[in-house]
Amino acid sequence: MKYAIVTGASKGLGEAIAKRLINEQMAIVSVSRTENEDLKNLAQEKGTYYRHFSCNLSLEKEVQEVFMEIAHCIFLKEPTEILLFNNAGVIEPIETVGNLDLTPTVRNFKVNVIAPMMITNIFFKEAELSNTKIQVINVTSGAAERPIEGWSVYCSSKAAINMFTQTAALEQMEKNNNNKIIAFSPGIMDTNMQETIRSSSKEAFKNLEQFKDYKEKGMLRPAHVVANALIDLILSGDVESGKVYNVNDLLK
Numbered sequence: 001m002k003y004a005i006v007t008g009a010s011k012g013l014g015e016a017i018a019k020r021l022i023n024e025q026m027a028i029v030s031v032s033r034t035e036n037e038d039l040k041n042l043a044q045e046k047g048t049y050y051r052h053f054s055c056n057l058s059l060e061k062e063v064q065e066v067f068m069e070i071a072h073c074i075f076l077k078e079p080t081e082i083l084l085f086n087n088a089g090v091i092e093p094i095e096t097v098g099n100l101d102l103t104p105t106v107r108n109f110k111v112n113v114i115a116p117m118m119i120t121n122i123f124f125k126e127a128e129l130s131n132t133k134i135q136v137i138n139v140t141s142g143a144a145e146r147p148i149e150g151w152s153v154y155c156s157s158k159a160a161i162n163m164f165t166q167t168a169a170l171e172q173m174e175k176n177n178n179n180k181i182i183a184f185s186p187g188i189m190d191t192n193m194q195e196t197i198r199s200s201s202k203e204a205f206k207n208l209e210q211f212k213d214y215k216e217k218g219m220l221r222p223a224h225v226v227a228n229a230l231i232d233l234i235l236s237g238d239v240e241s242g243k244v245y246n247v248n249d250l251l252k
């Protein structure tokens, strides 16, 4: 059986990914601080395996403990394949360099970079002991490749996850196993993260008006459109390990 682990499944893109996978009859493990009752109900309705693990991804000890437990539970079931969606992310701090506070800066890197690194590490290690194929999907951003004033921390964290993805992919190829790891850039979506962006200050974020316009002009994609493009790619089986995919190319 195939299992999918989705971090940040409580809302936004993660919720949309989890919903699509439940509809595909896949077993789902959801990880976030809050549980999404709709997912639980949908899985019940469809008769699929669903389990939620509460975890604060900015607490590295908690991440290690919770994901060791998740790995233990899943590998016991001798899965044929595990899809790991490192989707959870935070945009804050939105602030210019010189005005950054330490706590949100460190938190950003813990959620956006350290947690996906540690989780991927756990699953690649466990996979070596079994015949399970692992596919890791790290959700990145166009901001990884484009400097945006006020977003130095977020841009840097997403650039780091892209490089982690590319490096880990080379290592897995060298091992000649079936594991794959990709990054996926979802474009601008109508989620809570965009609300946070719109509530930042003009002093901290130069492009504030442009992002308000995106919402007003209906330019933000619904998360389910983006999730469907990603899941169609994954289910096609035609994934190139190490590649940074962009939703705009998938929706052409």
Ligand SMILES: NC(=O)c1ccc[n+]([C@@H]2O[C@H](COP(=O)([O-])OP(=O)(O)OC[C@H]3O[C@@H](n4cnc5c(N)ncnc54)[C@H](OP(=O)(O)O)[C@@H]3O)[C@@H](O)[C@H]2O)c1
Pocket (backbone or CB within 6 Å): 007, 008, 009, 010, 011, 012, 013, 014, 031, 032, 033, 034, 035, 055, 056, 057, 058, 087, 088, 089, 090, 111, 139, 140, 141, 142, 185, 186, 187, 188, 189, 190, 191, 192, 193, 194
């Ligand atoms: N929205 C966009 O326009 C956009 C553009 C480019 C890239 N992205 C990327 O897409 C991904 C999904 O973003 P989104 O727009 O769906 O964001 P969102 O609606 O704000 O949802 C973020 C998710 O991450 C989880 N999360 C945040 N901090 C966490 C923590 N400390 N511990 C555990 N879970 C945590 C949240 O769950 P809880 O609050 O329940 O813990 C929530 O489920 C992110 O990686 C983001 O960087 C988004």
